[in-house]
Amino acid sequence: MQRIPSMQALRALESFARHGTVWKAADELNLTRSAVSHQLRLLERELGFQILNRIGTRIELTQQGLGYAADIRQALSAISGSASRYAGRGVSGAITVSSTPGFASNWLCNYISAFREAYPDVRISVVTPRRLDDVSNPDVDIFIAFGTGNWPNMQVERLMDTEFSPLCSPALLYKIGGLGEPEDVKKACLLHLTDHEDWQNWFALTGVDRDYAASGIIFSDMNLVFAAALSGQGIAMGDRFTCRHAMESGQLVRPFDIGISSQRSYYLVASEAKADSQAVVAFCYWLRSEMLEIDADA
Template sequence: MQRIPSTQALRALESFARHGTVWKAADELNLTRSAISHQLRLLERELGFQILNRVGTRIELTEQGLGYAADIRHALNSIAGSAARHASRGVSGSITVSCPPGFASNWLCSYISHFRDAYPDVRISIVTPRRLDDISNPDVDVFIAFGTGNWPSMQVELIVEVEFAPLCSPILLNKIGGLNDPNDIKKMCLLHLTDYEDWETWLALAGVDQSYASTGIIFSDMNLVFAATLSGQGVAVGDRFTCRHAMKSGQLVQPFDISINSSRSYYLVTSEAKADNQAVVAFSSWLRSEMLKNDADA
């Protein structure tokens, strides 16, 4: 049998293919950028075919490299799934998970049955916090929080980085005759979550008068913004990750390519005291595996 390349090199390739940059792969795997580049060069040499293109100071994957990375991602998913199935034997107890409303309703609720299938003896409760970065509830075992990652004395792990972009119903878009220029956004009612900040940022990036950001409707909950957007009441600056299903199904469309790279991301947060709880470990492991599968299917 042909020798299998090192697991570290394969993980470096998979992470680089998913993120598109060496520094993001290095950050995810807790390695230096030079270590990631070294692993990719060694892997290319061992495989015997070109997986990398050098473009100036950057590197990118060739068509062969992209195909190989996709195969590796599926293989790593299978390994992670096997580990989860075997680890689930004998795991019991209860767990309370705190999760932002938008992430809970638009992502977690779509996949939580997979956790129940893997860990049938774990009782799980899901609650939503008042603030997206709130980790203060003492009754919670695991927090999925949206913030900058600065929670001292807690174990913090990045789940997914976030991009925001205008999203609206295709019915509304057809009704107004489409949007051909960012200034056309003034034809629509703006939908906001708690304040005008997201729209102010996007309008500035798009070169549109920021004063228009203070128009429209403010909602206190992301689910209300989502419901209003789906029903064609206006256009919202939406989280492309949690709105992924609605975009893939055609319920929502992104009328412009201009996106905001958020300074905040979704993180998995646990206290030192609860980090070793077997139900917490099981949920954390399952969440990582499920996110990896979602990245592969995106």
């Protein structure tokens, strides 16, 4: 059997392929940028074919590299899934998970039964906070929070970065005669979550008058924003992760291939006292496995 490359090199390749930059892969793997670059070079040498293109100081994957990375992602997902099927045996207890409303209703509620199947002896409760970055509830064991990652005296792990772009229903798109260019969003009502920031940033990126971002309707909950968008009341700013099912089913469409990278991300947050509990460790392990599997299917 041909020698299998090191797991660290394969994880470096998978992370680099998913994020597109060495620094993001290094951040995720808790390595230096030079260490990730070194692992990629060693892997290329060991494989015997070119997986990297070097353009000035930047590197990108070749077509062979992209194909190999996709295979590795599926293999890592299979390994992770196999481990999770056996890890649940003997794990018991109770866990309360606090999740942002959008993440809870649009993702967690669609996959939570898989956790119950993997860990049938763990009792789980899901609650939602008032603020997306709130990790103060003492009754909660693990938080899925959306913020900058600055939670002192807590164990913090970044779960996923986000990119926002306009989303709307096909019915609205038909009603307003389509959206040919960014300026055309002015033909519809803008839907906001708590403030105008996301639309202001998108207008700044696309050259649309930022003053128009102050128009429209502000909602206090992402579920309300989605409900309004689904019923054709306007155009929302959403990310492809939490809106995945609505987009795959055709309920929401992305009229522009232009997104803004958020300065905030999804994080797993737990107090030092609760982070090592059996049920919390099991939930975090399961959630990471699901994230990896979704990336493999993307």
